[in-house]
Amino acid sequence: MDYQTLTECDFFRFVSQNTEAAKIRIAYDEFSQTIFHSYVEAGNPYRLLFALIYAEVELQSLHDTLSDEKDGKAAYLKKALALVRRMLENLQTQVPPLSAIPLNNSPSSFRWTGSLVELIEVIYALDEMGCINDGQNDIKELTAFFGSQLGMEIKDSHCYNAYTDMKRRKSESRTYFLDRMRERLNLRMQRDDAKERARR
Structure with a gap:
């Protein structure tokens, strides 16, 4: 999972353009489903963690820019931001920090003998x-x-x-x-x- 996967959803594109509310709602639902599927299927939880962190930053930036809009964009941005933050909180309780991962110090039986x-x-x-x-x-x-x-x-x-x-x-x-x-x-x-x- 690439860290930009979540920000490449239609939701980000729609809220930054003049898109009708119905399309934004559908895109928000798809964005939410992408998060939930990624959470369930996360083979590497760190990739999901990084994707959520990146999405949070991008959502916050969009929210700050569009918070005065009255066409519903700000409301969906607020919902998406809240969802990402809740998922981050939940994931961070399950994923140990990178510094806590034990290093495999056992010597390898393979060595490079070329230059x-x-x-x-x-x-x-x-x-x-x-x-x-x-x-x-x-x-x-x-x-x-x-x-x-x-x-x-x-x-x-x-x-x-x-x-x-x-x-x-x-x-x-x-x-x-x-x-x-x-x-x-x-x-x-x-x-x-x-x-x-x-x-x-």
Whole structure:
């Protein structure tokens, strides 16, 4: 769940435009249902928590801007704001603070045996493809995660310097490691195909 999911509902668009009250009411109902479904189905309660916090800020801003309106917008904004705040209160009693999450300090049985630049190349490629959390990551968080899983400490300066080195490469393709990976994986599949043909 992206933190902007709730603010992308029609309700936010309708209350900021000249929309008739009936449509705003329907959009408010859909907004409420989205919150309730997200609450019930929350696989990651922190994502819902962040989405509610973001929605609260946006609703408060809209309410402050439109509080003098007499066409019902302010009333629905007030209701939506109250709902989001009640859900936040309820969720916060069930979700421990991030600082309370125990870190897994057991050493991993896996370690990176390639070069740091090669690992950074893979991490940047995964980030660019949006393969982890739909691409909603900070590259520093990703490098810290991979480093912790593979027994490496990757400082921000290491990450930046490695990426800068990659960009300075003069070849037609600057993704040396990814190119070698692609080539080696294709060769492996060709070998497997040849073995299968030999068994027939």
